[in-house]
Structures are given as structure tokens and as C-alpha cells.
Amino acid sequence: MVLLKCPVCGGDVQVDDNALPGEVIEHECGALLEVYMKDGKLALRVAEQIGEDWGE
Amino acid sequence: MRLGVAYDVLRWEERDLFSEARKLGYDVRPLYIKDYADLVGNSIGENLDAVIQRGVSHSRALISTTLLESQGLRVFNDSLTLVRCENKAITLSLLVKSGVNIPRTAIAFSKEKALEIARKLGYPVVIKPIEGSWGRMVAKAVDDDSLYSLMEYQDYTTSQFRTAYVIQEFVRKPDRDIRIFVIGDEAPVGIYRVNKANWKTNTALGAKAEPLKIDPELRELAMKVKDVIGGFFLGIDVFEDPDRGYVVNEVNGVPEYKNTVRVNNFNVSGFLLKKLAEVIKK
Numbered sequence: 001m002v003l004l005k006c007p008v009c010g011g012d013v014q015v016d017d018n019a020l021p022g023e024v025i026e027h028e029c030g031a032l033l034e035v036y037m038k039d040g041k042l043a044l045r046v047a048e049q050i051g052e053d054w055g056e
Numbered sequence: 057m058r059l060g061v062a063y064d065v066l067r068w069e070e071r072d073l074f075s076e077a078r079k080l081g082y083d084v085r086p087l088y089i090k091d092y093a094d095l096v097g098n099s100i101g102e103n104l105d106a107v108i109q110r111g112v113s114h115s116r117a118l119i120s121t122t123l124l125e126s127q128g129l130r131v132f133n134d135s136l137t138l139v140r141c142e143n144k145a146i147t148l149s150l151l152v153k154s155g156v157n158i159p160r161t162a163i164a165f166s167k168e169k170a171l172e173i174a175r176k177l178g179y180p181v182v183i184k185p186i187e188g189s190w191g192r193m194v195a196k197a198v199d200d201d202s203l204y205s206l207m208e209y210q211d212y213t214t215s216q217f218r219t220a221y222v223i224q225e226f227v228r229k230p231d232r233d234i235r236i237f238v239i240g241d242e243a244p245v246g247i248y249r250v251n252k253a254n255w256k257t258n259t260a261l262g263a264k265a266e267p268l269k270i271d272p273e274l275r276e277l278a279m280k281v282k283d284v285i286g287g288f289f290l291g292i293d294v295f296e297d298p299d300r301g302y303v304v305n306e307v308n309g310v311p312e313y314k315n316t317v318r319v320n321n322f323n324v325s326g327f328l329l330k331k332l333a334e335v336i337k338k
């Protein structure tokens with residue numbers, strides 16, 4: 001597990017070492033977070049909203 | 057096989073593809089397209105035999121596919137297939153030219169002409185964006201007044217096609233539609249999407265998936281659609297019209313299949329991955 005900070009509430013978020021970018025995590029504060037890679041390390045940012053061009 | 061899976065949002069389908077590919081002994085590489093950047097025509101360092109495109113954003117899926125193709129990679133579905141699927145005007149025009157039944161569909165570029173043609177089709181009519189999915193902004197208009205208002209709403213979207221109004225007859229299908237999957241040269245599995253409360257039968261809008269037995273007529277229709285649209289993995293949406301029988305509503309180039317796997321107990325990822333290996337060898 002990697003310990004990261006929620007970019008919305010600043011609280012702790014435990015992320016699996018094997019997490020992949022694009023994984024969406026719901027934090028206990030209600031924020032939807034997205035895992036991505038920053039400088040070769042796992043990081044969190046606010047997940048993207050559903051876009052007009054999203055779908056099948 | 058060395059396989060890339062291009063994706064932006066990691067859903068059940070993408071995780072399943074990774075785990076099924078590993079079971080088959082494939083060397084599978086996640087390609088997170090959201091943070092992907094490369095030179096057009098650059099040779100990607102990785103020697104991939106194939107890439108499966110799973111992008112949920114249509115623009116990212118299409119453009120990353122062209123980028124990967126420019127680097128000499130084979131992407132499934134390929135960029136032109138994605139274009140033929142994403143744009144309903146293109147999909148429907150290609151299908152109708154090949155003799156596939158579709159809902160009677162009109163396209164107008166002014167509200168006046170749209171109203172004229174809606175009256176000819178007969179209310180209620182359906183208005184929908186040329187590009188879109190999950191039933192978003194698909195609406196039923198019962199008269200001139202409601203159609204006019206819906207077109208005004210469309211005018212204020214940011215869609216590049218907002219001045220093209222797609223007006224369709226309202227197909228009196230039963231409380232369900234059909235989703236059938238083409239994988240390679242087969243149509244192995246499908247579902248009914250049943251909703252007694254909503255005429256829009258997208259599972260994203262609460263329709264229940266039920267197993268479908270694919271009769272020979274449906275299978276033949278699916279293979280014909282594949283011949284017209286191209287590609288390797290398609291989700292074809294079909295209505296049962298009381299008079300005309302099967303009519304094809306649309307074709308999805310990056311289909312979701314979690315519910316299909318669940319209700320049919322059919323391993324879509326595994327089937328797709330094995331079919332892909334056959335195609336690559338050819």
C-alpha cells in the first residue's frame with residue numbers, strides 16, 4: 001500500500017501498490033479520485049467528469 | 057502475443073481483459089491514453105502485436121488510435137471503424153446503402169425543415185445527437201412545440217454537430233431492445249435490454265439485461281453489419297419493429313459487456329483475446 005493525500009480534503013488515501021492509472025477511487029469525503037503517474041510515482045487527482053463525448 | 061490495451065477509465069471490462077490475457081499467457085501492457093503523448097509516426101519503443109482500443113472518451117479513443125496506427129501498430133477497432141460507429145449519420149447512411157433496415161431517419165439543418173419532416177414521419181419522433189451514447193440527450197417529441205424546444209436545447213450544447221438535427225420515427229418496439237456482439241468473424245453472444253418503465257433501454261439508464269438466443273436471422277444481420285462497418289469487436293443495437301422485423305439502431309465501437317458476461321455466463325474477454333490471436337497470425 002502507498003499512502004497518498006486526497007487532493008480535495010487532504011485526508012489520507014491508501015492506494016494499492018499495483019494500482020493502475022485510470023483507476024477511480026471514491027474517498028470517504030465523497031470525492032471521486034483518479035490514480036495517475038507523476039514522475040514515475042502513483043499520484044491522485046480529481047476524477048474527470050463524464051464528458052459529452054463519452055460512451056460506447 | 058504482446059498486447060497493448062489502450063484505455064482512459066479503468067472499468068470492469070479493462071480489468072477483465074488484463075486478467076484474461078494473463079491467463080492466456082499474453083504479455084499485456086496497459087496504455088493509459090489520457091497521459092499518453094508521442095510524435096505522430098514515431099516508432100513506439102514497445103513491440104506490440106496488437107492494441108485493443110477501450111477509450112471511453114470518443115475523441116481520445118479515435119485520436120489515440122490514429123496515433124498508434126501512425127506508429128505502425130494494428131489497433132482493434134481501427135480508426136476508420138471508430139469513425140463509422142461514433143457518427144450516427146455515417147453509420148446509418150452506410151447501413152441503409154447496403155440494404156440493412158434502420159429506423160426511418162431524417163437529418164435537417166434548420167428547425168423549420170426539421171418540423172416539416174417530423175410531421176411527415178408522424179409524431180412522436182425521436183431527436184438525438186449525431187454523436188453521443190448511454191442515451192444522453194435522446195428525447196421523444198410529441199408535437200411541433202416540444203420538438204422545437206428540444207432543438208433549441210441542442211443549439212446550446214457544445215457539440216460540433218449541434219446544427220444538424222437528427223429526427224427519427226419512434227419505433228414501436230416491445231419493452232426491450234437487442235444488443236448483439238460481433239467478435240472477429242462470429243456473433244457469439246447478446247442480450248435483451250429490458251425496461252418496462254423507460255422507452256430508452258440503455259443499461260446505463262436502468263434497463264435489465266437478459267440472455268438472448270441468437271437466431272440465424274440475427275446472426276446473419278450482425279455479420280452483414282460487420283461487413284459494412286468493418287472492425288473486429290462491435291456492439292450492435294437492434295430494435296424489433298412490429299412490421300419490419302429487425303432494424304439496426306446503431307453500432308458501438310468500444311462496447312461495454314459486463315452485464316452480457318454476467319447474464320450469459322460467457323467469457324467475452326477470453327473469446328475476444330483468442331480471436332485476436334487468430335487475426336494477428338493471418
Ligand SMILES: Nc1ncnc2c1ncn2[C@@H]1O[C@H](COP(=O)(O)OP(=O)(O)OP(=O)(O)O)[C@@H](O)[C@H]1O
Nearest residue numbers: 182188189190191192224225226227255256257258
Ligand atoms: N427511434 C427510436 N425509436 C424507439 N426507441 C428509440 C429510438 N431511438 C432510440 N431509442 C431508445 O433510446 C435508447 C438510446 O438511443 P440510442 O441508442 O440511439 O442512443 P445512444 O446514446 O447512442 O445509446 P448507446 O449507449 O446504445 O450508444 C435506445 O437504446 C432505445 O431504447
Ligand SMILES: [Zn+2]
Nearest residue numbers: 006009027029
Ligand atoms: Zn477526500
